[in-house]
Structures are given as structure tokens and as C-alpha cells.
Amino acid sequence: MTQISAPLRPTMYDVARRAGVSIKTVSRVVNGEPGVRPDTRVRVDAAISDLGYLRNDGASQLRSGRTDTIGLVVEDLANPFYSALAGAVERVARRHRHLLLTGSGEGIADQERSITSAFLARRVAGLLVVPTASDHAWLAQEAAAGTPVVLLDRPAQGVAADTFLTDNEGGVRSAVEHLVAHGHRHIGFLSDDPDFWTAARRLDGFRTATRSLGLRSDTVAMGPHSPDSVAAALRAWHEQDDPVTAVLTGNNLVTLAALRGMRLAGLRLSLVGFDDFELADLLTPAVTVVAQDPASMGEQATHLLMQRLAGDASPPRTVVLPTRLVVRESGRPTS
Amino acid sequence: MTQISAPLRPTMYDVARRAGVSIKTVSRVVNGEPGVRPDTRVRVDAAISDLGYLRNDGASQLRSGRTDTIGLVVEDLANPFYSALAGAVERVARRHRHLLLTGSGEGIADQERSITSAFLARRVAGLLVVPTASDHAWLAQEAAAGTPVVLLDRPAQGVAADTFLTDNEGGVRSAVEHLVAHGHRHIGFLSDDPDFWTAARRLDGFRTATRSLGLRSDTVAMGPHSPDSVAAALRAWHEQDDPVTAVLTGNNLVTLAALRGMRLAGLRLSLVGFDDFELADLLTPAVTVVAQDPASMGEQATHLLMQRLAGDASPPRTVVLPTRLVVRESGRPTS
DNA sequence: GTACCTCTTGACAACGATGTCATGGCAGGA
DNA sequence: TCCTGCCATGACATCGTTGTCAAGAGGTAC
CATH class of the missing domain: 3.40.50.2300 (Response regulator)
Known part of the structure; x- marks a missing residue:
């Protein structure tokens, strides 16, 4: 499919010219770095506002090697269990200034792998996966290469990764x-x-x-x-x-x-x-x-993933979350 | 927050050296471009496989100006209406080889705008938004700058965009x-x-x-x-x-x-x-x-967004989807 | 033999930002 | 006055890929 390319937008070069500073100074202002005189910062902020400048995260990510993006692969986003889980993951990710890519594997191993590979090509910082019933040795290679993986709801074969299960x-x-x-x-x-x-x-x-x-x-x-x-x-x-x-x-x-x-x-x-x-x-x-409690699972799993991204190198752990008996009427005898 | 940078991965340079070709030839193979001799292609594919090479989409996107990513902003991903909608959007996006970024605005105008801006910094190709009840003139600027916007479930003030509503x-x-x-x-x-x-x-x-x-x-x-x-x-x-x-x-x-x-x-x-x-x-x-039918809304809206990305420049349209009366028992008199 | 065309390949610049390091100016202390 | 350190700024290379265009080899027609 042919796609119209991204619209032309002002760059740091445009902002720099308007504010009368260098590109590096614009970068410092945009990224909130210290070491810029307040009057210079005001001038640059004004130029940014005037031009409607928005940083190109793609360029930033290429140079810095960081994406601030995590990937979530569930079975079906429309299923209540997974949507509650996804909602919680997104909330925790947002709190940590990360964006969330989501995909539905639909229980199909090839599809799960295709989605996961696409996320890795995007260089996601980490992965949260509800694994299909298939060999996940390929995922072990990614984990070994440094991309933290957290498994949800089920364990996976062939990979030692952090895993969140229900009791x-x-x-x-x-x-x-x-x-x-x-x-x-x-x-x-x-x-x-x-x-x-x-x-x-x-x-x-x-x-x-x-x-x-x-x-x-x-x-x-x-x-x-x-x-x-x-x-x-x-x-x-x-x-x-x-x-x-x-x-x-x-x-x-x-x-x-x-x-x-x-x-x-x-x-x-x-x-x-x-x-x-x-x-x-x-x-x-x-x-x-x-x-x-799928929301709790999503929260805890994402929180652990963030810890991994922050450098936690302790051995993979499996967390079993408790269930809760909600007593209503249907357990009583009917006659 | 300090994040460990992305792991070191093989680049096209590594593949090129291993296969004895240029970087450009590796790019041609990776992107399925015509104009590569079959034996050369086999050699490059083997090197890709040996090294576990995965294209760096960030670099590709920066050079090509295309991201193949769309952004979806709903109110709450865990809500059944929105999760069914999101599930459908993701399916259609996947079919068009696009990845989906999702965010929950929670009915908070500032949060909605913050999420949308983050998506735009990622240079998403298009946006699907369930708008909060606030002025969306800022969104009009983005639409005018060339990022197609499709509104879902409600219209937005201050922006003329494609809109999908229920009757x-x-x-x-x-x-x-x-x-x-x-x-x-x-x-x-x-x-x-x-x-x-x-x-x-x-x-x-x-x-x-x-x-x-x-x-x-x-x-x-x-x-x-x-x-x-x-x-x-x-x-x-x-x-x-x-x-x-x-x-x-x-x-x-x-x-x-x-x-x-x-x-x-x-x-x-x-x-x-x-x-x-x-x-x-x-x-x-x-x-x-x-x-x-939220799934149908999600499908049709995403399909139209893809058409916009493919160059459809016709005027913004509002589509009103029919409802369906599902007759069960509760409408009958009770006495 | 010469000219033209096609296929295949590769060199290199560009994308837009950040990392690294050098430089100049100013203030304070000896 | 001179020297040193700190602050602020800017030049420029780098990130990993794709777009552009040139060049060489081989085949065909005149």
C-alpha cells in the first residue's frame, strides 16, 4: 500500500534560526536539560510555540537508542479479562512516560510471533506477552539480547522470564x-x-x-x-x-x-x-x-517491567496472584 | 527515570559484510525490492538468519518519513464499548501492516491532549479519537498539517474531521x-x-x-x-x-x-x-x-483512515451507524 | 564495431535529533 | 593584573536506514 509521507513539520533547525541559537540549545530546552540561561530558554520556548514545533521522536530515538515504548500482546483486546489487563498496563506505562503498542495474537502462534517481531523492529524497551501454547525459545533469544519480557496469565515454554499467574x-x-x-x-x-x-x-x-x-x-x-x-x-x-x-x-x-x-x-x-x-x-x-484481578496483574507486571528497564537484574520470578471467592447466592442448594 | 539503552543488535552493515554485498543491497532484500539476483538474495537472507538481524524501524522511519503506526485515544480501554472498538481497530490496522498505539484519556481534556501530542511526536500516520467535551481547535491544526483524524462516538468542536456516530x-x-x-x-x-x-x-x-x-x-x-x-x-x-x-x-x-x-x-x-x-x-x-456495534464502528473508521492515508482527499464526512433493537422480554408489561 | 538498453549493484548524502567535546566570556581569588 | 574554574553555548559527528543517481557488464540491433 502506498502511503502519503508524513507531513512537513518545523524542525529544530527552524526553531534555532527563529530564536537565534544553535540546534543543540533548542535540544536542551526541548528536553528540559539544565545549563540554559533563563532568558535564552524563554526565547526558545516562544519560537517553539510560534512554529508549533513538536520533537521528532524517531530521530531522538535513533540517536539516543531509547524508545520509551513497551509492547503488549494479548489474545483478544475485546475480551473483558484482557481489556482490563490492557487498561491497567496502559495506565502504569503512562505514569512512567512510556507509550503502549498493543496487538492481539488470537491464540495463533504465528500471529503472536509476527506481532512481537514487529514490536522488536520498533525497538520496544520491553514486552508483556500472554503466550500462546507454543515453543518460545525465540523469545528467550530476545530476552538474552536485553529486551525484558514479562509473561502474563500463563507460563511459556523455552524461556525463563518473569511470569504473573493466577492461583x-x-x-x-x-x-x-x-x-x-x-x-x-x-x-x-x-x-x-x-x-x-x-x-x-x-x-x-x-x-x-x-x-x-x-x-x-x-x-x-x-x-x-x-x-x-x-x-x-x-x-x-x-x-x-x-x-x-x-x-x-x-x-x-x-x-x-x-x-x-x-x-x-x-x-x-x-x-x-x-x-x-x-x-x-x-x-x-x-x-x-x-x-x-486482571487489572492488578497488569499493574504489577508493568511495574516489574519498569524495574527491569531501570536495571534490576535479579533472577526471573514467578508471581502467583490470589483469587477471591465472591459469595453470592448460586452456591446454595436449590431444593 | 534512567533507562538502560536498547541492546546492541546487528545492523545492515554486519549483514552486508557477512554476505559480501553493499548495505543498499541488504536494504533491497529486507524490503522485498525487485532488482536483486536470486542467488544474491539467498546469500543475504542466510546472513540475516545467521545474525538474527531485525531492521531498525526507527532509522527506516526517519529516512523514509513513514511510520506505519496509528494512534487510538479512547476514554477507558477497560470499558466494554471501547475495548470492542479498540479490538476492531487493531485488527484492521494489522491487516494494513500498521501498528497501534493506544491511550486512555479518561474524559480528562488535558490528558487526552497530552496523549495525542505524544502520538504526534511519534509521527503517527493518523489518529482515531473519542473526543472529550472540550475545544479541539488544536486538533484542527494537526489535521490541516496533514495528519488524518477520525472522531469516534461523538463529534468534536473546532475541528472538521471524519466522524463516526451512532444513530x-x-x-x-x-x-x-x-x-x-x-x-x-x-x-x-x-x-x-x-x-x-x-x-x-x-x-x-x-x-x-x-x-x-x-x-x-x-x-x-x-x-x-x-x-x-x-x-x-x-x-x-x-x-x-x-x-x-x-x-x-x-x-x-x-x-x-x-x-x-x-x-x-x-x-x-x-x-x-x-x-x-x-x-x-x-x-x-x-x-x-x-x-x-462498536466493533463495526472501529472497523469502518479505521478503513476510512487507511483511505485517507492512501490519498483520499474528499471532504470530511459524518457517518451515522444504525442501532438494532434486540427484543427480549423486559419490554412487555409486568402485570 | 558502435550505440543503446536493461539489469544489477554500490557509493554516498540525507533524514532530525542527541552525544561529545571544544571554546569563549565572566567572576572570583591570589 | 593574571590565573583558574564555571557556566553557557555551539560545531560537528553519529545513529541505521532509504533515496538518488552513477557505473559496469552483458545483450541486441544496425
């Missing part, structure tokens, strides 16, 4: 305990494809928690799920001698499918969903959830 | 007609502060529609709203001789406040909400809404 197992355990405390003795687990790292972790958490409480741990239906598939699973579980009385779902999309599936199946089971969503309190019954 | 009035009219078709003759309108452009347009739409149908047009409570303020308004409206039987809300946050306010007031009024939200179909009763 999936702990969250699931608290949900199971909640249901048990409400009298449930047979709980079903609905989740996504276990090839997804978070789905596998939550499944593990379910099995460990139920076993440790002496309950059945094998009433499991892994996805992908639709309302229809959920309805079928619920009907099958309900017809057993020892019927399932409560369901735990592995993420908020599956929670939605479960809510719709229960309507389809004409069944009213107790429910706890993994991850919160906006209207959980308005549903009937109001849905009890294990809440993550 | 607020038409959406409100269809909601009023829907409620009337279900027998309602006294409808209340709940919305935000009318200083917000969209709130004012929707209020106008409500008044025009109710008047044209011979109904009362003055049963209005403008916000900002909380569940408590909504509960108070609903109680007052319900106690009249000619009680309000249905409510139209001006945006999805107010819809949520209305749902919670109805529970607080112990009232069950019919409801149509302006703008859709994820679980509207799962509420009891399922909520009828006037749906916008």
Missing part, C-alpha cells in the same frame, strides 16, 4: 470447599480444552480438592463448550443414582454456557464460576464466583 | 415505539448528565418520539445515577396518578443502575436499555436493548 488451584479449592460447606457431595466440573494451560491447572485443582475431601473427582466434562453440550452433560449427571447437585465452571465463558445450558436442560443446579463478570450479582440466583 | 435518536425512537406497541402510555427516561453529548442526543430522541406519539415527554431523570437515585426516581414515578409503567435507560451503566434500583424499590417495570451487554439474555426478565 488457579487455590481458587478452585475455595470453590469446592464453599460448595461442600453448603452440603454438596457430588460436584461436576465444566471447563475448556485441557490443552489450555489454565484449563488444565483448574482441572488439577478440582481433582486434588475433591479427592482430599473424599469426594468423587471424575465428574468432569472438558470443552470447548456450548449451551447445548452443557445441557447434555448436566442431564447425564442429573440422571445418575448419585446425582450431581452442584457445578463448578472453569472460566467465565463456560459459566455463561452453563447458565444457558441449565435453562435448556430445565435444571437448577448450584453453581460457582471461575472468574467474575459484570452482572453476576443481577442474575437469579446471583452467581458466586472465584474472582481474578 | 442515538433513531435508537431511542425504536425503543419508545416498542414500549408503546406493548401498551405502555407513560414512559420514564433515565440517563446520564446531559452535558455528555450522547446523553443529550438520547434525551432529545426521547422527547421527540414521545411528543410525536402524543405521550408525556417530561418524565425524565438525568444522572449521574446510582441504584439508590434510580430507586427514588422510580418510586416517585410509580406513585403518580398516571404511573410510569416502563423505563428507557440512556446507556448500559444506567441500565445496570436501573436493574439494581428496581430491586431496591421492589418494583417491576418494563425496561428497554440503550446499548447491549453480555448477559442481557440471562437476566429475568431478559433485557430488551437498543444495540450499538
Whole structure:
């Protein structure tokens, strides 16, 4: 595609001529450097204002070797989890005078890599990545070359980098305990494809928690799920001698499918969903959830990235963020 | 803040030396230019691969005057409307080989301007802005200087730019007609502060529609709203001789406040909400809404921006996107 | 053989800023 | 008065790439 080139704009040369100083003095004023007489600074500021001068960051970055830009690669910017995360990243970046490049990898390894390479060609100072399920040895090379990398929500294979995770197992355990405390003795687990790292972790958490409480741990239906598939699973579980009385779902999309599936199946089971969503309190019954905090993840991860940029060379760390059980109504028995 | 400078990376000079060609030939290969013998191209590609060379886009941009970057300024990236919009913008940008810088203005004029200036210092090829309610004459100067500007969701004062809006009035009219078709003759309108452009347009739409149908047009409570303020308004409206039987809300946050306010007031009024939200179909009763399509707005706006970048110099246009009435249950009478 | 054209390649200047270092002027102290 | 140090300023090379144009080699037509 042919693109019209950037518009002609005044340069430091124009400002310098107007103010009667050198280009270097203009640079000192623009960058707030000390060592300029106040009257000179006033004169230069006036010229900048008159001309509508705006520094060319590209030239600055080329000479200085610094971009003050970070890159964020998520799965889908429109997804509530990732948009909350991105919003927080952008806020912290802005506070540190950095701009944010964002891209959606859509779970496609090639696309993730293409976006990341494009960011690196821009010489981003650091990367925040929600990794796809693929080998990330190529990312290790970038990290080794000096570009700090922070992984979000999932670990990556082949690269030792700072990683921020949610306590999936702990969250699931608290949900199971909640249901048990409400009298449930047979709980079903609905989740996504276990090839997804978070789905596998939550499944593990379910099995460990139920076993440790002496309950059945094998009433499991892994996805992908639709309302229809959920309805079928619920009907099958309900017809057993020892019927399932409560369901735990592995993420908020599956929670939605479960809510719709229960309507389809004409069944009213107790429910706890993994991850919160906006209207959980308005549903009937109001849905009890294990809440993550994507904004906190985004903030902390970006804060650590800034520390890396400031010279922190300590070993890569993995931070597991707690979940929170938000008790509403849906965990109680329905009959 | 002190930032470690960008890591040392191989340059075209290194590739050229390894492949035994000139820098210009390396540039031709990297940029896919014709006029390089196939065997030469193979040799250069091998050297690029061996060295892990990645073009320095900053240098390229400085020399060529092109950045292949666009800037998007929304109110809050974590808000569902804006995240869907941003997701669509990023997709279209990617398709056109452009990267996306995003920033959240948070409705603060100074912040919006600061972010926009930072993008311009990066010499973004174009801007997509959800404008705050302030004078945008400064943006007009940028547009005049050649940076295409597309406004989203609201118009801006002081600048003639391409603008994408939702048919607020038409959406409100269809909601009023829907409620009337279900027998309602006294409808209340709940919305935000009318200083917000969209709130004012929707209020106008409500008044025009109710008047044209011979109904009362003055049963209005403008916000900002909380569940408590909504509960108070609903109680007052319900106690009249000619009680309000249905409510139209001006945006999805107010819809949520209305749902919670109805529970607080112990009232069950019919409801149509302006703008859709994820679980509207799962509420009891399922909520009828006037749906916008932020993703379509983002796509079309970015597509037009790309056309501007490609040389389209036709006059600025305003595109009004239709709304869609999503009929569920909440518009029916409750008794 | 000569002239012209095409293909391929490379030399070098330019982009707009910042980093580095030299220079001049002025003030203070001996 | 002379010397030294500090402040302010400016000249110029550098960053890594792309745009521009020149040159050489080979092929074809007259």
C-alpha cells in the first residue's frame, strides 16, 4: 500500500534560526536539560510555540537508542479479562512516560510471533506477552539480547522470564470447599480444552480438592463448550443414582454456557464460576464466583517491567496472584 | 527515570559484510525490492538468519518519513464499548501492516491532549479519537498539517474531521415505539448528565418520539445515577396518578443502575436499555436493548483512515451507524 | 564495431535529533 | 593584573536506514 509521507513539520533547525541559537540549545530546552540561561530558554520556548514545533521522536530515538515504548500482546483486546489487563498496563506505562503498542495474537502462534517481531523492529524497551501454547525459545533469544519480557496469565515454554499467574488451584479449592460447606457431595466440573494451560491447572485443582475431601473427582466434562453440550452433560449427571447437585465452571465463558445450558436442560443446579463478570450479582440466583484481578496483574507486571528497564537484574520470578471467592447466592442448594 | 539503552543488535552493515554485498543491497532484500539476483538474495537472507538481524524501524522511519503506526485515544480501554472498538481497530490496522498505539484519556481534556501530542511526536500516520467535551481547535491544526483524524462516538468542536456516530435518536425512537406497541402510555427516561453529548442526543430522541406519539415527554431523570437515585426516581414515578409503567435507560451503566434500583424499590417495570451487554439474555426478565456495534464502528473508521492515508482527499464526512433493537422480554408489561 | 538498453549493484548524502567535546566570556581569588 | 574554574553555548559527528543517481557488464540491433 502506498502511503502519503508524513507531513512537513518545523524542525529544530527552524526553531534555532527563529530564536537565534544553535540546534543543540533548542535540544536542551526541548528536553528540559539544565545549563540554559533563563532568558535564552524563554526565547526558545516562544519560537517553539510560534512554529508549533513538536520533537521528532524517531530521530531522538535513533540517536539516543531509547524508545520509551513497551509492547503488549494479548489474545483478544475485546475480551473483558484482557481489556482490563490492557487498561491497567496502559495506565502504569503512562505514569512512567512510556507509550503502549498493543496487538492481539488470537491464540495463533504465528500471529503472536509476527506481532512481537514487529514490536522488536520498533525497538520496544520491553514486552508483556500472554503466550500462546507454543515453543518460545525465540523469545528467550530476545530476552538474552536485553529486551525484558514479562509473561502474563500463563507460563511459556523455552524461556525463563518473569511470569504473573493466577492461583488457579487455590481458587478452585475455595470453590469446592464453599460448595461442600453448603452440603454438596457430588460436584461436576465444566471447563475448556485441557490443552489450555489454565484449563488444565483448574482441572488439577478440582481433582486434588475433591479427592482430599473424599469426594468423587471424575465428574468432569472438558470443552470447548456450548449451551447445548452443557445441557447434555448436566442431564447425564442429573440422571445418575448419585446425582450431581452442584457445578463448578472453569472460566467465565463456560459459566455463561452453563447458565444457558441449565435453562435448556430445565435444571437448577448450584453453581460457582471461575472468574467474575459484570452482572453476576443481577442474575437469579446471583452467581458466586472465584474472582481474578486482571487489572492488578497488569499493574504489577508493568511495574516489574519498569524495574527491569531501570536495571534490576535479579533472577526471573514467578508471581502467583490470589483469587477471591465472591459469595453470592448460586452456591446454595436449590431444593 | 534512567533507562538502560536498547541492546546492541546487528545492523545492515554486519549483514552486508557477512554476505559480501553493499548495505543498499541488504536494504533491497529486507524490503522485498525487485532488482536483486536470486542467488544474491539467498546469500543475504542466510546472513540475516545467521545474525538474527531485525531492521531498525526507527532509522527506516526517519529516512523514509513513514511510520506505519496509528494512534487510538479512547476514554477507558477497560470499558466494554471501547475495548470492542479498540479490538476492531487493531485488527484492521494489522491487516494494513500498521501498528497501534493506544491511550486512555479518561474524559480528562488535558490528558487526552497530552496523549495525542505524544502520538504526534511519534509521527503517527493518523489518529482515531473519542473526543472529550472540550475545544479541539488544536486538533484542527494537526489535521490541516496533514495528519488524518477520525472522531469516534461523538463529534468534536473546532475541528472538521471524519466522524463516526451512532444513530442515538433513531435508537431511542425504536425503543419508545416498542414500549408503546406493548401498551405502555407513560414512559420514564433515565440517563446520564446531559452535558455528555450522547446523553443529550438520547434525551432529545426521547422527547421527540414521545411528543410525536402524543405521550408525556417530561418524565425524565438525568444522572449521574446510582441504584439508590434510580430507586427514588422510580418510586416517585410509580406513585403518580398516571404511573410510569416502563423505563428507557440512556446507556448500559444506567441500565445496570436501573436493574439494581428496581430491586431496591421492589418494583417491576418494563425496561428497554440503550446499548447491549453480555448477559442481557440471562437476566429475568431478559433485557430488551437498543444495540450499538462498536466493533463495526472501529472497523469502518479505521478503513476510512487507511483511505485517507492512501490519498483520499474528499471532504470530511459524518457517518451515522444504525442501532438494532434486540427484543427480549423486559419490554412487555409486568402485570 | 558502435550505440543503446536493461539489469544489477554500490557509493554516498540525507533524514532530525542527541552525544561529545571544544571554546569563549565572566567572576572570583591570589 | 593574571590565573583558574564555571557556566553557557555551539560545531560537528553519529545513529541505521532509504533515496538518488552513477557505473559496469552483458545483450541486441544496425
